[in-house]
Amino acid sequence: MSAFTVDLPDEFLNCFYIDGHWVPAASARRVSLVSPVSEEEVLSLLLASGAEVEHAVAAARAAFDTGPWPRMTAPERAAYLRxxxxxxxxxxxxxxRLWTAQVGAPVRFAQGLIHAGEDRFDHFTELLGGYAFGERRPTRRGHARVVREPVGVAALIAPWNATFNIFAHKVPAAPAAGCTVILKSPVESPLDALVIAEAAAAAGLPPGVLNVVTAGARESAELVASAGVDKISFTGSVPTGLRIAEAAARRMARTTLELGGKSAAILLDDADLSTALCALTPFTMPFSGQICFAQTRILAPLHRTAEVEEAYVSAVRRLWVGDPWDTATDMGPVLDARQYDRVLGYIEAGRAEGARLLIGGGRSPGFDRGYYIEPTVFTQAAPEMTIAREEIFGPVVTVQGYRDVDEAVRLANDTDFGLSGSVFGADVERAFEVALRVKAGHLAVNGFEISAGVPFGGRKLSGQGREGGPEGLESFLETKAVFMPTP
Incomplete structure (x- = not known):
């Protein structure tokens, strides 16, 4: 099946969305989209120059400084956002379809998960209906009026793996707060933000409230460093996130950073494996492991490790690896040749450092083309091993044994990351108490869930700040206190 069997608007291929208009790209630089299934180029799109990044920032700046958007009431903004x-x-x-076409997400996975982004747009629209942007607090002299104001111009930067859903955490929240925004598309999946721009134009958002550019590394750095940008909301790799944090710190620009994870699923000694693994397995290697919250470390009691290994490997064997356009496919290819080599390098490191391979370990059989890697499971992975410490971002999971709950918690926390995690056990209150001891921002008991109304984000190298829920709106607000006398 062809990756793009419907016509895309010409504007998507040759323009950016700036100041309420589709602006033809001045630069001739282009980026090629390569199918992870066929390894062939399927589309070519233009990249922004520094001048176009500056244009987008200037448009957002003018819309914030002199435009109507931040001066509207919350109900007025809510009407636009609805x-x-x-x-x-x-x-x-x-x-x-674009999720599958650009980066190879299995179509069944994409069709199911795309609605999480829809929920986020609805959530922030509804949140405006009752959010208190101001309150009064008594003081000795009278009272103080505490006002929550939009932070200003926000640069919103999403990665390639789940571009729309990640933008959906940022895009409705920032304008709901009264901010104006620049969406920086990833070069691997540039079309999602252009679809969002088309929707914004159809909804009649005022010029400059939402702007979209697709940019490479140099122009992205210029966006982050721009004095016209007050806030940067970034989801992506740790090295890039650290560079953004450093650039923002030089001028005290506000940041929200979500930088990945190495999450642990703790199976307690009373966990029912038949139900626990049914709930857990889809979240150990979702989208070939290319999701930040993947539960890539399974921690099991030592006396049940063999039982867990056998049951989990049996579940993994049932995963169907195939064409992502086939609705029967559970797992497709990884993104590209670089990602393919990177993941195989980690698998080789696991072997070299002494971990024992239970299943997988190489290219998926039956595929002459495409970046297919077998679902891979290691055991006897010591905490200091590379595969137990670094985010692989591929279909690789480790099973580790623990002696008691204290050691399980220690192993779960023995990582530079702190994004997600899960705990499985028959006694849910006991499982909750264990979850409280895990140093992560987002955990679940006996299942896994992402909800638009619940904050999402991490600790340590997993980042700072939260997206989703009221916390996601507040990340785009500044707080001002005005002391008032008694009338």
């Missing part, structure tokens, strides 16, 4: 959400909803089928 239309925006409806326009996005009408494009979900296209967005799901």
């Amino acid at each position: 239309r925006f959400a409806d326009e996005v909803r009408g494009r979900l089928t296209l967005l799901a």
Whole structure:
């Protein structure tokens, strides 16, 4: 099946969305989209120059400083965002197909998960209806009026692996707060943000409120360093996140950073494996492990390790590796040749450092083309081993044994990351108490869930700040206190 069997608007291929208009790209630089299934180029799109990044920042700056958007009431903004959400909803089928076409997400996975982005647009629209942007607090002299104001111009940067869903955590939240925004598309999946721009235009958002550019590393750095940008919300790799944090710190620009994870699933001694692994397995290697919250370390009691290994490997064997356009496929290819080599390098490191391979370990059989890697499971992976410490971002999971709950918690926390995690056990309150001891921002008991109304984010190298829920709105707000006398 062809990756793009529907026509895309010409604007998507040759323009950026700036100041309420589709602006032809001045630069002739292009980026090629390569199918992870066929390894062939399927599309070519233009890249922004530094001048176009500056144009987008200037448009967002003018819209914030002199435009109507930050001066509207919350109900007025909500009316626009409701239309925006409806326009996005009408494009979900296209967005799901683009997820598969650009980066190889299995179509069944994409069709199911795309609605999480829809929920986020609806959530922030509804949140405006009751959010208190101001309050009064008594003081000795009278009272103080505490006002929450938009932080200003926000640069929103999403990665390639789940571009729409990640933008959906940022895009509705920032304008809901009254900010104006620049969406920086990843070069691997540049089409999602252009679809969002089309929806914004159809919804009638005022010029400059939402701007979109696709940019390479140099121009992205210029965006982050721009004095016209007040806030940077970034999801992506740790090295890039650290560079953004350093650049923002030089001028005290606000940041929200979500930088990945090495999450642990703790199976307690009373866990029912038949139900626990049914709930857990889809989240150990979702989208070939290319999801930040993947539960890539399974921690099991020593006396049940063999039982867990056998049951989990049996579950992994049932995963169907195939063409991502086939609705029967559980796991497709990884993104590209670089990702393919990187993941195989980690698998080789696991072997070299002494971990024992239970299943997988190489290229998926039966595929002459495409970046297919077998679902891979290691055991006897010591905490200091590379595969137990670094985010692999591929279909690789380790099973580690522990003596008691204290050691399970220690192993779960023995990582530079702190994004996610899960605990499985028959006694849910006991499992909750264990979850409280794990140093991560997002955990689940006896299952896994992402909800638009619940904050998402991490600790340590997994980043700072939260997205989703009221916390996600507040990350785009500044707090001002004005002391008032008694009338």
